Amino acid sequence: MLIVRGRRVVLPGGERPASVHIQGGHIVSIGGEDETPSGAEIVECGGLVVSPGIVDSHVHVNEPGRTEWEGFDTATRAAARGGVTTIVDMPLNCVPATTTVAALEAKRHAARGRSHVDTALWGGIVPGNEADVEPLIDAGVRGFKCFLVPSGVSEFAHAGERTLRRVMPVLARRDVPLLVHAELPEALRAHRGRPESYRDYEATRPVEAELAAIDLMATLARETGARVHIVHVSSAAGADAIAAARAEGVPITGETCPHYLTMTNDGIPDGATEFKCAPPIRTPGDREALWRGLDAGTLSLVATDHSPAPPSLKCPGDFVRAWGGIASLELSLPVVWTAARERGHRPADLARWMSEAPAALAGLSDRKGRLSPGYDADVVVWDADAEFTVDAAHLQQRHKVTPYAGRRLCGVVHTTFLRGTRVWDRGALAAGESGHLL
Numbered sequence: 093m094l095i096v097r098g099r100r101v102v103l104p105g106g107e108r109p110a111s112v113h114i115q116g117g118h119i120v121s122i123g124g125e126d127e128t129p130s131g132a133e134i135v136e137c138g139g140l141v142v143s144p145g146i147v148d149s150h151v152h153v154n155e156p157g158r159t160e161w162e163g164f165d166t167a168t169r170a171a172a173r174g175g176v177t178t179i180v181d182m183p184l185n186c187v188p189a190t191t192t193v194a195a196l197e198a199k200r201h202a203a204r205g206r207s208h209v210d211t212a213l214w215g216g217i218v219p220g221n222e223a224d225v226e227p228l229i230d231a232g233v234r235g236f237k238c239f240l241v242p243s244g245v246s247e248f249a250h251a252g253e254r255t256l257r258r259v260m261p262v263l264a265r266r267d268v269p270l271l272v273h274a275e276l277p278e279a280l281r282a283h284r285g286r287p288e289s290y291r292d293y294e295a296t297r298p299v300e301a302e303l304a305a306i307d308l309m310a311t312l313a314r315e316t317g318a319r320v321h322i323v324h325v326s327s328a329a330g331a332d333a334i335a336a337a338r339a340e341g342v343p344i345t346g347e348t349c350p351h352y353l354t355m356t357n358d359g360i361p362d363g364a365t366e367f368k369c370a371p372p373i374r375t376p377g378d379r380e381a382l383w384r385g386l387d388a389g390t391l392s393l394v395a396t397d398h399s400p401a402p403p404s405l406k407c408p409g410d411f412v413r414a415w416g417g418i419a420s421l422e423l424s425l426p427v428v429w430t431a432a433r434e435r436g437h438r439p440a441d442l443a444r445w446m447s448e449a450p451a452a453l454a455g456l457s458d459r460k461g462r463l464s465p466g467y468d469a470d471v472v473v474w475d476a477d478a479e480f481t482v483d484a485a486h487l488q489q490r491h492k493v494t495p496y497a498g499r500r501l502c503g504v505v506h507t508t509f510l511r512g513t514r515v516w517d518r519g520a521l522a523a524g525e526s527g528h529l530l
């Protein structure tokens with residue numbers, strides 16, 4: 093038996109001194125801090141925080157097909173180092189996109205033997221693949237993702253209302269969620285001004301585009317009964333629209349990302365395309381509203397939208413041509429914690445937003461996201477007071493482009509356990525790939 097014990101163990105009821113008893117990859121019981129049977133291997137955590145492993149429900153691994161952008165090996169190394177024990181991979185930016193069972197199998201083949209943490213998969217909805225939806229559910233996808241605007245890659249077309257009206261009753265009947273990139277094309281604007289100006293880029297994707305998309309999805313969720321989850325909510329208006337729909341009983345939830353919670357449009361230098369993402373990073377008022385949305389439960393979770401690309405595609409200096417996407421799988425815990433602690437939040441809040449809620453979204457709440465008997469022994473041991481400066485060159489992700497370079501952050505991961513096995517331990521990755529496909 094393995095026992096992880098300490099004074100700050102984050103359990104479903106809150107943080108307290110405890111010991112986590114692990115056998116066969118599972119948590120078998122939770123005891124008092126001193127309840128340790130003889131003969132057990134004991135990991136003494138003292139005042140370090142012992143949290144459930146992070147479940148990141150929004151990751152673009154890009155393998156197969158765009159493995160030069162990222163890949164299962166590098167993405168899951170980054171995850172292990174960041175305390176992330178499960179990723180749920182998005183259906184696009186890989187080739188083929190995960191819109192058929194054959195493509196799903198190609199992705200599983202790519203992930204097998206290359207993953208350092210557990211991986212679950214989202215399927216994709218594109219115009220014309222309506223007949224693939226139920227076979228994909230039968231084959232094990234945890235739900236679906238669609239775009240309402242061009243996605244940036246030609247093989248993943250955006251869905252319109254007609255496609256959604258066909259598939260959403262099926263999703264409702266099968267009780268799987270629809271994750272939506274919520275911007276409507278009608279509200280986007282042509283670029284005007286300087287390509288190096290962040291504000292001129294931001295103006296092409298106004299809040300109205302997000303708001304109109306959320307309103308459409310709330311209507312469709314109400315009419316079809318399908319569970320809708322709005323990914324990467326970026327604005328106060330977006331969060332308010334979700335809250336209003338939820339108040340009427342519409343089955344709609346939302347997430348936001350570390351960058352929307354910690355960055356604002358007034359702090360982005362000219363030409364700094366490492367900050368480019370869509371929807372864009374907005375005002376300080378939007379940022380504060382997203383924190384309130386988390387507090388109120390309007391936004392149920394924080395996921396990274398880890399979406400890397402080679403440095404050449406980030407087109408330094410040119411926000412118009414640059415690939416939109418921020419890779420932060422490895423840094424989400426310290427980025428969110430640094431800002432959350434300043435607002436009086438506790439590690440238990442992070443566990444709710446970054447472990448429990450994303451596990452529930454992906455239909456994994458019977459085995460992931462909590463330190464409870466019967467759950468997988470996915471545990472992250474971290475120092476909530478230690479600080480470090482982000483050194484981009486030493487990130488595990490394939491490309492070292494990050495808007496967090498040089499940032500001073502609080503929260504250092506010491507050890508990440510995946511099903512009771514150390515996959516990251518004090519600065520080093522364990523040998524071997526022990527990640528499972530879920």
Ligand SMILES: [Zn+2]
Pocket residue numbers: 150152182397399
């Ligand atoms: Zn994404």
